[in-house]
Amino acid sequence: MKLVFFGASFFGRRSVLLGQALFFVALSSGCAYNPPAAWERGDLAKVKMKFDADRLDAMAAQHTYFSKEAASGGTGVGGGGCGCN
């Protein structure tokens, strides 16, 4: 019988801990919720601040990890990705 490491619930105890860790990192770096005005979005518009700015690279990575690991997806819903399944 295999050990069910992360528990049966959707978010196991460990992932809750990880989530909390991320959340506190966010808080401690002074990221209180303060959405920018239109003219303050210049830095956010930079390429290096985009999610998946390089689509080809994102697709190649998705394909590579799909061939190596069980988990897949998370950055966009099917079809848009590498066509791997």
Place this chain on the structure above:
Amino acid sequence: MRDTLEHIETPALERIELDSQATVFRFRAMASPCEVCVEGLSSLAAEVAAQKAANEVARIEAKYSRYRSDSIVSRINAAAGGDWIAIDDETRSLLEFAQSLARESEGLFDITSGVLRRVWDFRAGKLPEESSLSETLALIGTERILLDGSNVRLADALMEIDLGGFGKEYAADRAAAVLAAEGVRHGFVNLGGDLRALGPKQSGEPWSIGIAHPREPENTIASISLRTGALATSGDYERFFEHDGQRYCHILNPKTGRPVTHWQSISVLAPVCAAAGALATIAMLREAHALEFLDAQGCGYLAIRFDGERFAR
């Protein structure tokens, strides 16, 4: 606050059919020749759209011209140092834009710098007295426009504001928005050289826009392609006088009170005209440091230096 329509004259359009697709409508507004070019609409629809766009330009002129005593700008100036004046959302947005420009340009773009016209007489072509220049400089400062919610007040009775620095560009953007709402997808608005394109020609080709030669008024120095977005030019040739062989132009640095000298003209491409115009003016005011600023702002430009050397991106 509502715009009182009876004070606004509807601009008369002169219609020029260029071919079966393109129609140009010319009119005069903001002391400039203006044009609206429309492709892909029926003759009637094009005219209705162009008239609405021209009316929008006239509305903005009536509301913000400092030459009209009933404009909100004139009323704010008249109340300088005194009562708070109630303003609407549009006016507040424009004043906030002016504050952003002052901040981003480190004080070079200043809508209160119009007071310098009191000491610089471009018609007579005379240099101002040092003493009167320094007195006038003390009146300048966007931070002395007090904005409190929907009320505004100028701190000093001698202060004045002038939205001429981006008013025409803003009108070009608004007119373009009117055209877009009327279904125009191919066309542009040109208000005395401040240009906003809604989209390329129907064929998909870009508009080809000529840039005036700063020293030969009848010629163009370059032509650029524009699909969407805006083009605005700031130059030392619009209003100037020469004294002892030195050119004194109307673009005055609000910190020194003196005209800029480094560039003959700077044309800027930006997504919207209000930005292109402000960027061109700030670049002129930054003199030798103009290009690094334009690069950092991520816009395209064509700049012509005092010696005629061209710089483009």
Place this chain on the structure above:
Amino acid sequence: MSSKIDFAGSALARCAPSDATAVAGPTPSQTSARFGSITLAALALPGLVAPIGAQVAPLEEGVIAAKFGVYEDRQPGLTRVRAISPSLYIASPIASSWSFEGSLTHDNVSGASPRWHSSISSASRMADHRTAATAKLTKSFERVAVALGGAYSDEQDYRSRAGSLELRIASADNNRTWSIAFAHTDDNIFPTNRAARGATRRTNELGLSVTQNWTKHDVVQLAISRAEGRGYYNDPYKIVDIRPRERDQTTATLRWNHFIASSGDALRTSYRFYSDSFGIRAHTLDAAYAKALNDRWIVTPTLRYHTQSAANFYYDPVYDPVVGEPFPVVLGRFASPDHRLSAFGAVTVGVRADWKLDSRWTLDAKLERYEQRSSWRLGGGGSPGLAPLTALIAQIGFTRTF
């Protein structure tokens, strides 16, 4: 303060089809996709048709990109698989509110078939080609964008076809974007050994995400997706490989990009939680630090950690010196020795460089090393009997805007 543009040689004349001769001279480039603070301030003015939204705005300019990737993975003493992948990407506005995005990838794979555990010495050779294409058409409205996508992937023994529909909605302040997407995938498997003939699999996937500009230097995204697949999941090339005919997968991904104003660098981090009905739970952490060396160079070191538990029916392949091939010790209703379904941890270390040649051209290069070990699983308890697997990924490419 702007001046007149000479009308004689200007827009009016050029509005006519009889295009006057263009005046020679340096010409500025088109509007950049990157907006400066002045442009952004102007976009806050009321009543403007702004050519920018949160993530629903139509494309301003076209992009064409190409990449060439080389991939090689190995287990101790054996180079397993080598793949060469050229790929092409294009995104372009096609009318004022329409845009198109498409990609084409070709993989040329050669090498040994996967080895199950540490002590097998023979490996059958394989060679395969994969061609994959994606296409997406987006229509943008004022605050809404609708995208219709398709994907196609074809190998010798496998074909996958997918269609997707996505709706994106931006908030009034353009700081938040909601996205809801649905995709359907049809897979067909034609194994060369005829272990399964005309096997199929259908998957429906629903994704929800919200992207929020948290501060002027932080953007966060939460994405949740659920995929339900029915059909053939077995590996036809393994002697004993019987998996359930249904697989339900749930992922939750939190991404956070932070801009460091003092240096102009960006830190991109993400965490993904994954869970499926095979009994696999996985956690993936990703971090990239984009360091701007100067105006032209960006160097980005990357680090990724992945850990997963094994599928309920995964068995560790045990090599039998007599029988030879690994054979399952326990046979329940389902069983698979696929290393992808085992418990392990994996680390990717990489570096990427972006070199901006001018306002239009950018070159990029990437080097990554991936390593998978059962002992690297978070908290231990990785599947025994698996040889560590390492992979090297090298990639060069260019991007040009037009």
